Amino acid sequence: MGKRLKQQRRGKGSFTFKSQRKNPVKSQYVQSNGKTVEGEVLSLVKESGRSNVLSCVLFETGEKKYHVAPEGLYVGEIIHVGPDASVKTGNVLPLSTVPEGCPIFNIELTPGDGGKLVKGTGLYALMVSKDTKRAFVKMPSGKTKTFSVNSRATVGCSAGGEREEKPFVKAGNKWHKMKALGRKYQNTRGVAMNALSHPFGGEQHHAGKSKSTKRDAPPGRKVGAIASRRTGRKKK
Secondary structure: OOOOOHHHHHHHOOHHHOOOOOOOOOEOOOOOOOOOEEEEEEEEEEOOOOOOEEEEEEEOOOOEEEEEOEOOOOOOOEEEEOOOOOOOOOOEEEHHHOOOOOEEEOEOOOOOOOOOEOOOOOOOEEEEEEOOOEEEEEOOOOOEEEEEOOOEEEEOOEOOOOHHHOOOOOHHHHHHHHHHHOOOOOOOOHHHOOOOOOOOOOOOOOOOOOOEEOOOOOOOOOOOEEOOOOOOOOOO
């Protein structure tokens, strides 16, 4: 009789496989209701389990919000959120007032959601063009995406762009990072396991069958290419 597979144990959601983020904070824009509000950067925060640097901003309304910090932001700097804010690094503007060619990040997918896209370290998107209702933005992937002109974004480039250039040096550092993120590490190949430990195990350590798995497969079977549209090498 086989044992419970690791992906089954993780799917249960027990504390063994839970992310270790302590007291996580939520980065979200302040709701200015069409007005321009002023805020002061109180501190720069590095949260465990998050690669971004966050800025703690105290606004004149008394609200305290955490924003994804841009490159070059410093403690004590004054930023503005609203349609009348100037095009300055750290300011939050609706896309209708962002000039073409301006780098932006932390873009709202729908107006008022607080910022969803282009939040990774060192990332930025470029405003391509806009009309009365739509704004066309070139994403870091190179794809041009359409947004509402009422969606807001931060001017500049997200901080921490050189994060990936620093080596981990030893496996322990990588282990602690993955532990904070709640990710599986180290990852043993399925074909290297015994037949009772993984669907790809055994049989001279070859899968021997398709790697594609249906979307609603049970946790013990849901390995490989999940609901893949296509497999194999692409023809040139």
